[in-house]
Amino acid sequence: MSFRSVQGMLDILPVKTKGEYPAAIEHWRALEQAFVSHVARYGFAEIRTPLLEYTELFSRSIGETTDVVEKEMYAFERHRDHLCLRPEGTASAARAYVQHSAYAQEPVSRWYYLGPMFRAERPQRGRYRQFHQAGGEIFGDAGPAVDAELIEMLVSLFQSLGIEGVTVHLNSLGGDASRARYREALLAYLTPLKSQLSEDSQRRLEKNPLRVLDSKAPEDQAALAHAPRLGSCLSEEDAAHFAGVQRYLEALGVPFVIDPTLVRGLDYYNRTLFELKATGGELGAQNTLCGGGRYDSMVKGLGGPEVPAIGFAIGLERILLTLGERALEAPPRVFVAPLGEAATARALRLGRELRQAGVHTDVDARGNSLKSMLRRASGLGARFVLVLGESELARGVVQLKDFGAPSEAQLSSGQQRQARGAADPRDAGQARGAPSEGDRGVGSPPEVPLDDVVHLVARAIGAAS
């Protein structure tokens, strides 16, 4: 054992890797493409920002006393610069928005991004030190309609991905003034009860009292029984905004639950706050698939004008864990099985021609037995197999075998053999009479001229896909 990847940072390869998520690279690409094509329909355009930012960007926006900033950032000093690997995407997006004066170029900006984030937490199921988010931000629209539209977009994204049992949790923190007022009220209520709180919550009380609300400790929940409600501290405008979000969601037919304990751990949020949680057990404790909310004062806080904003981030590893081994549609492919050196040389040329015709082609030039090659073709899920041996080569033909559509390949072989035997009465008789003939006598060994095969296969593949 010489080297391994850094703790909590996983490789993504074409084959299944060790570690919890069952995702090979094709799963990632399928997910990313699904995300991109979905949000593009809602007018989102991609941004790409650096992985390194000045540390202060995050301490200022996320909050000095949050866990993310206090202990989870990969921060270092390079010459005089304090830099860190980005722990999330929203601050970078807002920074870029201000830096490039996007507000002066378009009234509303809808941006999405896709990429790795870094947090030095203890890894566990659904939580990694390098993890991947697909996120989006809308700058310049104060809502509440856009809030509902955004949530609807996420719900329909999950639907289109085939993820069942996702619930939308919704809350409102109110604007900065409302939130400060509530913080005081909660503090006044909880301080006398401090000794009854869990150790963690006693610490939270000093640093970020709102976080006591979503504590899992039973003693905390007991102490909170008669705590003031966040909703009662909302200003008139805040309450109207929150009601608007709910009204639009109802109009869209998007189900949601109001969760007064939903507060989230980043300081920049205000007003609308939401999470999409999985209800299945695949994710263990990390069941938040997507989180987001408004951050109406961040742009100004970063030196820009007063521009309202709302955003979200999806944890891609968690999506992949939830999807599990769900089958992806593989593109139809052709497998070329040559026998002998001369045939292999011809097969390589054939492969080039097929690829030039746009067909996904494997040429098996290992020199293994035909049986081995056919097994491999079957395992790869090839749609067509071209067998090219000495005799075919001499006659200028190639055997074209149709291994059937992918769905047929999923059937158990027994069923297929029965189905095939029933379809072709010669099969049974042939097998008994001349077993040494094998499959060669079955049906017509479909041979096609070498010169036509590329054309034929390309057309068949085109029709199949």
Added chain:
RNA sequence: GUGGGUGUAGCUCAGUGGUAGAGCACUGGAUUGUGGCUCCGGGCGUCGUGGGUUCAAUUCCCAUCAUCCACCCCA
């Protein structure tokens, strides 16, 4: 950062104080060159690492590292 579990074949895991096994996968054959099923054969291991106890340690003890789960926090 705190608590617990697990490290044995490529993968999933059994197992024993006398230097190791199964299933899957891979591969060869049963069919001179014809897949999926079946049957027969084959290779594969620093038993995580270091130390200790012992005639002998993969097994017992200690340490260490890795990994997983949970707390915390978040996507």
